[in-house]
Amino acid sequence: MNLYLFHIILTNKRYGGYYMDLELYETLTLVAPGTPLRTGLDNILNARRGALIVIGNKKEVLDISQGGFYINCEYTPSNLYELGKMDGAIILSSDLKRILYANVSLHPCQHIPSKETGTRHKTAEQVAKQTGALVIAISERRHIITLYKSNFKYVLKDINEIINKTSQAVKTLEKYKDILDKSIDDLTSLELKDDVTLYQVAYAIQRMEMVWRMVNEINFYIAELGIEGRLFNLQVMDSVKGFYHERESLFRDYINKEKMDYLEFLKNIDKLKLEELLDLEHIAKLLGYEGVDSLDLKVSSRGYRILSKIPNIPNSVLENIISTFGSLKNIMESSNKELESIDGVGKVRAARILEGLKELQESYNKNR
Numbered sequence: 001m002n003l004y005l006f007h008i009i010l011t012n013k014r015y016g017g018y019y020m021d022l023e024l025y026e027t028l029t030l031v032a033p034g035t036p037l038r039t040g041l042d043n044i045l046n047a048r049r050g051a052l053i054v055i056g057n058k059k060e061v062l063d064i065s066q067g068g069f070y071i072n073c074e075y076t077p078s079n080l081y082e083l084g085k086m087d088g089a090i091i092l093s094s095d096l097k098r099i100l101y102a103n104v105s106l107h108p109c110q111h112i113p114s115k116e117t118g119t120r121h122k123t124a125e126q127v128a129k130q131t132g133a134l135v136i137a138i139s140e141r142r143h144i145i146t147l148y149k150s151n152f153k154y155v156l157k158d159i160n161e162i163i164n165k166t167s168q169a170v171k172t173l174e175k176y177k178d179i180l181d182k183s184i185d186d187l188t189s190l191e192l193k194d195d196v197t198l199y200q201v202a203y204a205i206q207r208m209e210m211v212w213r214m215v216n217e218i219n220f221y222i223a224e225l226g227i228e229g230r231l232f233n234l235q236v237m238d239s240v241k242g243f244y245h246e247r248e249s250l251f252r253d254y255i256n257k258e259k260m261d262y263l264e265f266l267k268n269i270d271k272l273k274l275e276e277l278l279d280l281e282h283i284a285k286l287l288g289y290e291g292v293d294s295l296d297l298k299v300s301s302r303g304y305r306i307l308s309k310i311p312n313i314p315n316s317v318l319e320n321i322i323s324t325f326g327s328l329k330n331i332m333e334s335s336n337k338e339l340e341s342i343d344g345v346g347k348v349r350a351a352r353i354l355e356g357l358k359e360l361q362e363s364y365n366k367n368r
Helices: 003-015 022-030 036-046 059-063 077-083 119-131 159-192 198-239 243-254 262-270 280-287 315-325 328-332 336-340 346-366
Strands: 051-055 069-074 089-092 098-106 134-139 144-149 152-155
Touching: 022 144, 022 152, 022 198, 036 051, 036 077, 036 134, 036 144, 051 119, 059 119, 069 077, 077 098, 119 134, 119 144, 159 198, 159 328, 159 346, 198 243, 198 280, 243 262, 262 280, 315 328, 328 346, 336 346
Parallel strands: 051 089
Antiparallel strands: 051 134, 069 098, 089 098, 134 144, 144 152
């Protein structure tokens, strides 16, 4: 799993973001092309056979299992293929290293609702809902593999279809990223002049979220592609290098702390519907600013994003600087003596910070 994707998953798992469904992502990685499990599933599918496979021998699964026989043999794609010739379900260990039971009859509670009509798929859905286990149903007639876990259902798509979708999504990501980079450059220039309005902030956040959501969509495709998605993964990582930190810093720079904190804002913006995201006033309201002509309101950056462009400033020191001065403008107007008196800064770092800010300002003035 790449580090950027880990940030996405961790953030959404802790703070309730809905874009990256961690459970579905982890499930897709288990059955991605190139994994031993997927090889076994494809062998059964290509032989035009059906199968019902349960991952994990938790008590809830064993309580609804009858008949069959205990094997406890090593998992291999060929072993799965041979045992799939039987009519009953196959139960694998949670770590996918052992085939525990074969030809098992599953008897979930029949009162559990299911939209499936076929016996195999109806049983799979009911078992998944009752036990929380991952259940895989292979249809010989429709030639598809369907995943069930708890309350979600996911039909694995044709690899060529996913590759085409991923390719189109990566192209869209590149366009979104170009627009974002332009908006961030404009914002940086205005921040260094202390001439920012809420409109520019809301627009930059909107563009950042468009990129964020496209990355999430692509990562689902990459998870399902498995080894076939390696090149796409490299492209995405290259496109969004440093993006996570930039996003976090931008939010911290402009959230109205009197009305909300960073984690609350993060949760709220992840929940936005597309039409809400396209409304800049709605984004301004999420930041804690509302009222007539709120987008024309002048705002000042706290300095998180700009200061992070200067090397070798620990987060603790950055927090001390921002809590002391309150805004980027005040930091830029401070003297060496004022800056070096802050805990963790010192004479050398103070000079480096002020020189770094001066160089940034000159660079942006030269290019404008």
